[in-house]
Amino acid sequence: xxxxxxxxxxxxxxxxxxxxxxxxxxxxxxxxxxxxxxxxxxxxxxxxxxxxxxxxxxxxxxxxxxxxxxxxxxxxxxxxxxxxxxxxxxxxxxxxxxxxxxxxxxxxxxxxxxxxxxxxxxxxxxxxxxxxxxxxxxxxxxxxxxxxxxxxxxxxxxxxxxxxxxxxxxxxxxxxxxxxxxxxxxxxxxxxxxxxxxxxxxxxxxxxxxxxxxxxxxxxxxxxxxxxxxxxxxxxxxxxxxxxxxxxxxxxxxxxxxxxxxxxxxxxxxxxxxxxxxxxxxxxxxxxxxxxxxxxxxxxxxxxxxxxxxxxxxxxxxxxxxxxxxxxxxxxxxxxxxxxxxxxxxxxxxxxxxxxxxxxxxxxxxxxxxxxxxxxxxxxxxxxxxxxxxxxxxxxxxxxxxxxxxxxxxxxxxxxxxxxxxxxxxxxxxxxxxxxxxxxxxxxxxxxxxxxxxxxxxxxxxxxxxxxxxxxxxxxxxxxxxxxxxxxxxxxxxxxxxxxxxxxxxxxxxxxxxxxxxxxxxxxxxxxxxxxxxxxxxxxxxxxxxxxxxxxxxxxxxxxxxxxxxxxxxxxxxxxxxxxxxxxxxxxxxxxxxxxxxxxxxxxxxxxxxxxxxxxxxxxxxxxxxxxxxxxxxxxxxxxxxxxxxxxxxxxxxxxxxxxxxxxxxxxxxxxxxxxxxxxxxxxxxxxxxxxxxxxxxxxx
Amino acid sequence: xxxxxxxxxxxxxxxxxxxxxxxxxxxxxxxxxxxxxxxxxxxxxxxxxxxxxxxxxxxxxxxxxxxxxxxxxxxxxxxxxxxxxxxxxxxxxxxxxxxxxxxxxxxxxxxxxxxxxxxxxxxxxxxxxxxxxxxxxxxxxxxxxxxxxxxxxxxxxxxxxxxxxxxxxxxxxxxxxx
Numbered sequence: 118x119x120x121x122x123x124x125x126x127x128x129x130x131x132x133x134x135x136x137x138x139x140x141x142x143x144x145x146x147x148x149x150x151x152x153x154x155x156x157x158x159x160x161x162x163x164x165x166x167x168x169x170x171x172x173x174x175x176x177x178x179x180x181x182x183x184x185x186x187x188x189x190x191x192x193x194x195x196x197x198x199x200x201x202x203x204x205x206x207x208x209x210x211x212x213x214x215x216x217x218x219x220x221x222x223x224x225x226x227x228x229x230x231x232x233x234x235x236x237x238x239x240x241x242x243x244x245x246x247x248x249x250x251x252x253x254x255x256x257x258x259x260x261x262x263x264x265x266x267x268x269x270x271x272x273x274x275x276x277x278x279x280x281x282x283x284x285x286x287x288x289x290x291x292x293x294x295x296x297x298x299x300x301x302x303x304x305x306x307x308x309x310x311x312x313x314x315x316x317x318x319x320x321x322x323x324x325x326x327x328x329x330x331x332x333x334x335x336x337x338x339x340x341x342x343x344x345x346x347x348x349x350x351x352x353x354x355x356x357x358x359x360x361x362x363x364x365x366x367x368x369x370x371x372x373x374x375x376x377x378x379x380x381x382x383x384x385x386x387x388x389x390x391x392x393x394x395x396x397x398x399x400x401x402x403x404x405x406x407x408x409x410x411x412x413x414x415x416x417x418x419x420x421x422x423x424x425x426x427x428x429x430x431x432x433x434x435x436x437x438x439x440x441x442x443x444x445x446x447x448x449x450x451x452x453x454x455x456x457x458x459x460x461x462x463x464x465x466x467x468x469x470x471x472x473x474x475x476x477x478x479x480x481x482x483x484x485x486x487x488x489x490x491x492x493x494x495x496x497x498x499x500x501x502x503x504x505x506x507x508x509x510x511x512x513x514x515x516x517x518x519x520x521x522x523x524x525x526x527x528x529x530x531x532x533x534x535x536x537x538x539x540x541x542x543x544x545x546x547x548x549x550x551x552x553x554x555x556x557x558x559x560x561x562x563x564x565x566x567x568x569x570x571x572x573x574x575x576x577x578x579x580x581x582x583x584x585x586x587x588x589x590x591x592x593x594x595x596x597x598x599x600x601x602x603x604x605x606x607x608x609x610x611x612x613x614x615x616x617x618x619x620x621x622x623x624x625x626x627x628x629x630x631x632x633x634x635x636x637x638x639x640x641x642x643x644x645x646x647x648x649x650x651x652x653x654x655x656x657x658x659x660x661x662x663x664x665x666x667x668x669x670x671x672x673x674x675x676x677x678x679x680x681x682x683x684x685x686x687x688x689x690x691x692x693x694x695x696x697x698x699x700x701x702x703x704x705x706x707x708x709x710x711x712x713x714x715x716x717x718x719x720x721x722x723x724x725x726x727x728x729x730x731x732x733x734x735x736x737x738x739x740x741x742x743x744x745x746x747x748x749x750x751x752x753x754x755x756x757x758x759x760x761x762x763x764x765x766x767x768x769x770x771x772x773x774x775x776x777x778x779x780x781x782x783x784x785x786x787x788x789x790x791x792x793x794x795x796x797x798x799x800x801x802x803x804x805x806x807x808x809x810x811x812x813x814x815x816x817x818x
Numbered sequence: 819x820x821x822x823x824x825x826x827x828x829x830x831x832x833x834x835x836x837x838x839x840x841x842x843x844x845x846x847x848x849x850x851x852x853x854x855x856x857x858x859x860x861x862x863x864x865x866x867x868x869x870x871x872x873x874x875x876x877x878x879x880x881x882x883x884x885x886x887x888x889x890x891x892x893x894x895x896x897x898x899x900x901x902x903x904x905x906x907x908x909x910x911x912x913x914x915x916x917x918x919x920x921x922x923x924x925x926x927x928x929x930x931x932x933x934x935x936x937x938x939x940x941x942x943x944x945x946x947x948x949x950x951x952x953x954x955x956x957x958x959x960x961x962x963x964x965x966x967x968x969x970x971x972x973x974x975x976x977x978x979x980x981x982x983x984x985x986x987x988x989x990x991x992x993x994x995x996x
Contacts, residue, residue, distance in 0.1 A: 438824060484835040491827045491831045492828055495825045495828045535837070745893065
């Protein structure tokens with residue numbers, strides 16, 4: 118019965134989503150609907166659950182009096198629809214999870230990807246992997262951000278604009294977001310309705326795809342869909358700005374939280390995905406340029422560009438058209454990525470035992486929505502207002518160039534992803550685009566971008582002078598040249614590519630640190646307190662510096678580990694010892710063990726560093742009998758100077774076990790860099806939330 | 819309607835959307851195999867335990883059209899398509915050979931055929947999966963139609979359904995026989 122309840126909730130989500138689109142829209146349509154509803158005010162007059170004090174200006178010069186404004190004294194009304202939407206999304210998600218937890222195989226979605234022997238955690242995780250389940254999670258995330266946006270827009274603390282408080286913008290944004298939720302819900306119902314039942318339930322399911330049976334893989338999904346939901350809000354706010362022909366500082370301020378939150382969520386999904394491929398795949402790379410990774414990378418790149426453009430928009434009200442374009446396109450590529458990983462456009466999915474599914478409604482909805490929004494962008498693009506001029510040598514132009522380069526990178530990744538599709542469409546040939554293409558094309562874009570990244574944060578707004586830049590960057594330039602010289606002398610036979618990588622990492626790192634240093638030791642003006650410099654830094658600057666340093670650390674780690682990697686592949690017998698870098702591995706043999714729903718051949722290695730035992734590592738080959746699939750789990754040790762990555766293979770011809778050991782120097786830097794970047798973003802969000810609540814508290818008292 | 823660069827995103831998007839929408843009805847589970855119209859690879863496989871005849875390239879180059887079906891006891895869609903393979907061997911009047919792909923235990927294939935019935939003229943056991951790789955096996959089950967000269971003429975990936983059998987495989991075999 119619960120599944121039917123979930124189905125009903127899904128239907129209600131669609132209806133409520135479109136309802137929100139209509140009721141919040143300030144078109145004549147909404148007014149007429151409101152007029153018909155006047156007889157029955159209880160439909161919308163149910164009191165909202167929040168107790169936020171309203172500070173709205175009803176008397177503002179709003180072009181046409183909006184019907185909602187008549188009841189503006191009770192802002193809870195704005196929360197009724199979003200809260201109802203969230204409630205129904207929770208019901209739908211709970212019903213689906215329940216079906217998976219109790220293994221209700223009369224639902225084909227459960228029978229396809231779950232099995233009675235699947236452990237509880239992964240039965241829950243399996244609920245997110247099939248199309249329908251993923252869509253439900255996306256809808257839940259979207260309804261969540263819908264409520265948060267409603268609270269942000271209509272809550273207290275926003276009416277700092279006095280008489281100019283035109284709320285059409287907010288109505289439009291809520292309306293667009295409602296429309297998106299409705300379309301997504303409809304696509305779920307048409308493409309992959311997760312709540313359909315079959316008359317005769319199979320006795321047991323076909324089991325979860327073993328590749329997905331992993332804690333990290335399960336953890337990735339919420340981050341991915343929260344990120345996409347954040348992009349939906351960005352899209353809604355951008356589109357409402359275009360609709361109202363008003364793309365100003367206020368939109369930029371409202372966007373700030375959402376841009377950074379989506380950036381962090383998508384970045385976390387990418388980081389988790391990278392660590393996942395590193396620890397599972399036996400050959401232990403962390404990036405493969407495959408479709409799933411590219412579809413995560415694309416929206417992240419555009420969000421990164423947006424982080425920078427938005428700051429320019431807020432500060433100087435320039436780059437309006439470009440920011441709007443990025444705001445629309447970030448969701449476009451995100452949505453497209455979801456479709457990409459889900460459809461069989463690109464040849465059969467890797468799960469050949471699953472029924473292929475083409476998400477046609479998702480694609481048609483995508484095309485319709487974005488064709489419409491790009492059309493609007495075209496018609497309104499020129500009316501956003503004349504940009505203020507700025508010099509070539511200024512913070513504005515560096516941020517603009519930076520975001521253009523990021524968008525170029527995204528374009529290259531997009532082309533690499535869809536090129537095989539176009540080619541197949543033209544002459545029926547099947548090809549794949551791999552790492553070498555991306556490296557060759559991206560290096561000429563990435564190198565100048567990283568160089569710019571070193572000094573862009575120190576540039577002045579509007580106009581700057583070359584000699585001033587030179588003076589500021591002197592120290593960083595000297596230090597990074599010293600680093601490059603040291604590395605190239607110490608390792609004579611180093612090819613130029615990694616040397617450039619390390620040099621650029623050093624450049625960004627020293628430039629960020631020297632700028633921080635200069636700001637800390639600035640001569641205080643007369644009468645300023647000693648701690649004024651610390652106050653001036655602010656969370657924005659600190660989080661930006663942290664993220665930039667994180668990228669430098671990651672870059673250094675990636676370059677170093679790719680150059681100085683040592684790999685040993687041997688056919689080992691019990692008791693044999695293998696040398697890799699400063700480590701020595703002693704192979705103790707393989708044991709056949711039983712996992713919860715798999716059998717595993719687990720090898721034991723004792724890891725020595727300079728003859729002192731450090732730890733034990735247990736790489737495995739797991740065999741999942743339900744699907745007849747093997748997976749490999751590597752054993753990894755994150756040491757001071759690098760990662761030791763060991764994986765085992767089949768039994769060799771001579772009776773030994775094939776063992777692959779890799780020592781990757783500075784590899785922990787890659788992970789640390791990712792964590793630093795995410796920490797930077799998180800600090801920015803948290804301070805924002807903290808300040809907001811503090812402000813609300815003050816205004817309430 | 820005056821020209822502006824703001825139209826570029828719309829044009830690009832329309833072009834991309836066109837490509838995607840044109841691709842919708844194309845069934846990409848039809849993997850174009852490089853082996854189509856090429857001679858079948860050289861192979862020689864041992865028989866199932868307790869049987870006499872294995873399977874080798876000589877069997878498919880006898881001068882008559884034949885079908886090679888790749889199956890495995892661990893593969894659930896194979897179980898689903900098995901009745902149709904039986905029908906195929908009854909109705910098409912050509913030898914249907916079985917390639918038992920990557921069993922954990924050689925006995926598994928024997929048990930499977932004992933339980934579900936054996937439509938195959940001969941079965942070869944590919945424990946290592948080596949022959950499967952030579953044939954470009956992408957995912958089990960797969961079905962190949964091989965002409966008398968030993969050329970692979972058609973390949974079906976995934977389970978054979980009643981529609982595939984009646985609309986594709988049987989007409990193709992009939993056409994090749996002429």
